[in-house]
Amino acid sequence: MKNLITAALLACASGAPAAADTFVANRGVRVLPVNDYVYEVVPGRSGGTWDYWCAGAQYARRVLGANWTDRYYVVRGRDVSVTTGRRSSVQFSLHPEQAGVQPKTGWLSLGFRPGESLSVQQGYGYCVQAPAL
Secondary structure (H helix, E strand, C coil): CCHHHHHHHHHHHCHHHHHCCCCECHHEHHHHHHCCCEEEECCCCCCHHHHHHHHHHHHHHCCCCCCCCCCCEEEEEEEECCCCCCEEEEEECCCCCCCCCCCCCCCCCCCCCCCEEEEHHHHHHHHHHCCCC
């Protein structure tokens, strides 16, 4: 009987592959892969600018192994999440050309327009600025 219960629990636990792909960044912001080149940042609430850039940098560094000087690019600005259906998400990529986005030049990023980017180190700067609630 004990083996049957253990087998049933293991079968149920292995039936949720999407949860295994979820990375949880600062302040509970979730990051999920969209495809081989694109990942999506989905805050638990509306999320401030810092939430998106911070989580994008953390995912690039911790999950994708990006260097501090690597840039990550906006693929799609704020829109409905394709991975969760939540109202607000932003998609990023370390490989803009493969994701179908033309990288923008310049150092100023005012929002989430496709092609805008930050270095991973700059993105981590938003993690420090995020207010603790």
